[in-house]
Amino acid sequence: MHVVITGAARGLGRALADAYTARGDRVTGTSRAGGGGLLRVDVTQAADISGMGAALDAQAVDLLVCNAGVYPDKGQSLADGYPPQMWADAFAVNVTGVFLTVQELLPNLQMSGAPRIAIISSQMASHTRAPGGSYIYRASKAAALNLGRNLATDLAHLGIAVGIYHPGWVQTDMGGTAAEITADEAADGLLRRFDELDMAGTGCFRTWDGRDHPY
Numbered sequence: 319m320h321v322v323i324t325g326a327a328r329g330l331g332r333a334l335a336d337a338y339t340a341r342g343d344r345v346t347g348t349s350r351a352g353g354g355g356l357l358r359v360d361v362t363q364a365a366d367i368s369g370m371g372a373a374l375d376a377q378a379v380d381l382l383v384c385n386a387g388v389y390p391d392k393g394q395s396l397a398d399g400y401p402p403q404m405w406a407d408a409f410a411v412n413v414t415g416v417f418l419t420v421q422e423l424l425p426n427l428q429m430s431g432a433p434r435i436a437i438i439s440s441q442m443a444s445h446t447r448a449p450g451g452s453y454i455y456r457a458s459k460a461a462a463l464n465l466g467r468n469l470a471t472d473l474a475h476l477g478i479a480v481g482i483y484h485p486g487w488v489q490t491d492m493g494g495t496a497a498e499i500t501a502d503e504a505a506d507g508l509l510r511r512f513d514e515l516d517m518a519g520t521g522c523f524r525t526w527d528g529r530d531h532p533y
Contacts, residue, residue: 361415
């Protein structure tokens with residue numbers, strides 16, 4: 319199986335790449351800096367997205383994991399924080415970058431016998447969780463959830479299954495050291511969820527440990 323993972327240099331993306339490699343799957347990982355066997359892809363840059371498509375030309379992609387993401391608004395104040403450029407930058411990665419990656423690799427996905435797309439969102443995207451704060455991250459991950467749901471509808475006729483996932487509160491640079499689970503634990507659970515994804519479950523919003531999450 320050929321797996322493409324964006325944002326694979328560290329944290330959850332790196333753990334997913336390691337898990338797939340360990341079980342014998344072929345992994346193509348990306349990062350903004352590239353190097354270390356990773357393609358250099360900044361998902362906010364159209365030229366980089368096109369370059370990824372060129373690098374993978376005529377290669378089937380069985381699973382695309384849209385993992386690259388940012389959480390820039392920790393500690394921002396409602397009174398004077400959340401500047402416009404922070405909103406634009408976060409949505410460029412967390413939403414537009416997901417769409418452009420999917421769009422670019424659609425031909426590759428259609429070459430697979432059982433193509434799947436996994437979008438890493440968050441439980442913070444759900445309307446059922448609104449404790450305040452983190453407006454940019456919450457809004458962008460809600461948009462990614464909505465994007466995934468609509469892609470599931472539009473790609474159904476091509477047989478491409480789309481799942482949206484909450485990876486858990488993970489001990490990464492983004493999640494912090496106080497988080498509940500390690501990146502390896504999250505990756506192990508997500509790998510099982512991605513393996514389960516099929517057309518019967520397309521459009522699902524699930525947690526790393528297999529629970530359906532309210533939208």
